Structures are given as C-alpha cells and as structure tokens.
Amino acid sequence: MTKNTLRTAEKVPSPTPSQPLTAEARPVQQQQRRNPPIAGELAAIASAQQGDGAAFEILYNMHKRRVYSLCLRMLGNVAEAEDLTQEAFLQLHRKISTFRGDSAFSTWLHRMAVNVVLMHLRKKGLPLVSLEETLEPSQEDGPRKDFGTRDLTLSGSIDRVTLERAVEELPPGYRMVFVLHDVEGYEHNEIAGMLQCSIGNSKSQLHKARMRLRNLLRQNADGKVDA
Amino acid sequence: MTSKQTHTSRDCDEFQRQLPELFDSEQELVAHAHLQSCQNCSALVRDLEYIAAQAKLLLPIHDPSPAVWDNIQHALIRETKDGTKTS
Numbered sequence: 273m274t275k276n277t278l279r280t281a282e283k284v285p286s287p288t289p290s291q292p293l294t295a296e297a298r299p300v301q302q303q304q305r306r307n308p309p310i311a312g313e314l315a316a317i318a319s320a321q322q323g324d325g326a327a328f329e330i331l332y333n334m335h336k337r338r339v340y341s342l343c344l345r346m347l348g349n350v351a352e353a354e355d356l357t358q359e360a361f362l363q364l365h366r367k368i369s370t371f372r373g374d375s376a377f378s379t380w381l382h383r384m385a386v387n388v389v390l391m392h393l394r395k396k397g398l399p400l401v402s403l404e405e406t407l408e409p410s411q412e413d414g415p416r417k418d419f420g421t422r423d424l425t426l427s428g429s430i431d432r433v434t435l436e437r438a439v440e441e442l443p444p445g446y447r448m449v450f451v452l453h454d455v456e457g458y459e460h461n462e463i464a465g466m467l468q469c470s471i472g473n474s475k476s477q478l479h480k481a482r483m484r485l486r487n488l489l490r491q492n493a494d495g496k497v498d499a
Numbered sequence: 500m501t502s503k504q505t506h507t508s509r510d511c512d513e514f515q516r517q518l519p520e521l522f523d524s525e526q527e528l529v530a531h532a533h534l535q536s537c538q539n540c541s542a543l544v545r546d547l548e549y550i551a552a553q554a555k556l557l558l559p560i561h562d563p564s565p566a567v568w569d570n571i572q573h574a575l576i577r578e579t580k581d582g583t584k585t586s
Binding site for chain 1: 518519520522523542543545546547549550551553554555556557558559560561562563564566567568570571574575578
C-alpha cells in the first residue's frame with residue numbers, strides 16, 4: 273500500500289474489508305469530528321505495516337488512551353479494560369497489513385476494539401443487551417408523569433465527571449448501547465449488528481439508558497442542593 | 500399544572516412510548532403537538548437531549564498502566580518466536 277492511497281482514502285471514510293457492519297452509514301463530518309487525523313499517523317501506519325516495531329509503538333501511544341477509555345466505559349472494570357486494550361493492540365499488530373485506508377485508521381481500530389470487548393463478553397456468557405426491562409421493570413425506566421414543581425431541567429447542571437460516574441452506574445446492557453451511540457457515535461443499525469439485536473431494541477435500550485441517567489443525575493443534583 | 504398544559508396523563512404515556520423512535524427524527528420531535536402543550540414532557544425531552552449532547556463531549560481521559568505496553572511487547576516477542584519456530 274502506498275502512502276498516497278492512505279492519504280486519499282482518509283478523506284472519504286467507507287467500509288473496511290474486515291467489518292461486516294461498517295461505518296458507511298455514518299456521516300463523514302461526524303467521523304472526522306470523532307476521529308480527527310493525527311499528525312504523523314500515516315507515516316507510522318506505513319512503517320508499522322512493514323514490520324517496524326518503533327512505528328507500532330508510536331501508533332500505540334497515539335491511540336492507547338482512546339482505546340482504553342472505550343474498553344473501560346464499555347466494561348466498567350480497570351483490569352478487564354487493560355486486558356482487552358492489550359488484546360485489541362495485539363489484534364491490530366496481526367491485522368495492520370490488511371488496513372487499506374478505506375476508513376480513518378482510528379475508526380478501523382476502534383471498531384476492532386469494540387469487537388474485542390463484545391467477543392470477550394460473549395465468551396463470558398453475558399447478555400449484550402440488558403434484560404432488565406423484562407426482569408425488573410422499574411418506574412424510572414418507564415414513562416414519568418409526576419415531576420412536581422421542582423426545577424424541571426438538568427440543563428447546565430452536570431459536569432463531565434458527574435456524567436462519567438453516572439454512566440458507570442448504568443446496568444451493563446444500557447451502558448453498552450449508551451457508550452456506543454452517544455459517546456462513540458455509532459448509529460443504531462451498526463449497534464444492532466454488533467449486539468445482534470434489532471434496531472428497535474437498540475433505540476429502546478438507549479432511551480432507557482438516558483432515562484436512567486437522567487434519574488441518577490437528578491438525584492445527584494438534589495443531593496448537592498440538600499447538602 | 501400550568502395553563503399551558505391541556506394534556507392528559509394518557510397523552511404523556513403515549514408520547515413517551517414514542518420517544519425512542521421520535522429521537523431519531525429531530526423535526527418530528529420538535530413539531531410534535533404534545534410538546535407544545537406539556538411542560539413536563541418538554542422538560543424530559545430537553546434533559547434527554549442535554550444528556551446526549553454532554554455524552555458527545557466525553558473525552559478519553561484515562562491512560563492504561565505502563566504494564567499494558569510491556570505485556571504487548573512480551574506477547575509480540577513470543578508470537579515472533581513461535582512464528583519463527585513453525586516456519
């Protein structure tokens with residue numbers, strides 16, 4: 273593969289050969305916002321594809337934070353997140369020669385990391401989609417009519433740390449869809465493919481995740497007021 | 500209940516049942532008649548949109564421990580050796 277091929281391809285993200293459900297449905301602008309080009313990345317990819325270990329280490333340092341954060345948010349467990357970050361980069365090392373530059377490298381790598389996490393969860397026999405809605409119907413997940421006369425909106429009241437903590441408290445299935453859709457920017461059709469569920473199920477899980485987060489954040493805001 | 504609100508709880512239930520689909524179409528959501536009359540459901544939609552917007556701003560802030568790279572290096576060395584043996 274030539275550097276020129278990569279440079280041209282990065283402008284127009286499109287499906288990658290190793291991913292059946294790809295990023296093609298995602299708007300180009302969205303992908304570029306989420307995965308902006310990194311200086312020196314193209315040269316490092318080309319060298320790593322030739323077996324240059326130092327170049328691979330450069331790629332690791334460029335992407336380790338994003339891959340690890342993705343794993344940590346999906347799993348909610350530091351040890352597992354580190355193990356799967358390691359596994360994702362080992363897979364990258366094995367497959368980097370197949371990267372054709374059809375999508376941004378980071379998009380390709382992050383999708384690989386998502387697949388590593390999902391495969392891990394399947395091996396553990398954990399359901400990827402939350403069963404809570406059928407097992408434990410709760411009022412906070414369903415329609416709420418009574419908000420009383422208190423301050424009605426969260427707007428402007430939550431900071432990043434508070435939101436991160438609230439996301440950690442979500443049930444795994446809800447958290448998975450929320451992280452994939454709202455944080456990572458995947459579309460429902462992509463998530464449905466990844467989690468092997470229907471698009472409607474993905475939408476429903478996302479909605480329930482946001483409702484649960486709203487409840488958690490309101491409790492947090494109430495706590496601050498009461499304190 | 501404000502003078503603006505002329506809806507019933509059944510209206511709210513019905514609207515909130517449709518929300519997961521409505522969020523996929525911003526135009527449909529904004530134009531929904533129920534939102535024009537229900538302060539509570541308007542607040543709910545604002546909150547959920549706000550949460551989604553804030554989530555997009557969550558940046559990767561955690562770094563893996565240095566042990567992760569050490570393990571990767573060791574694994575790569577092992578793989579290389581295994582590859583050499585089998586070839």
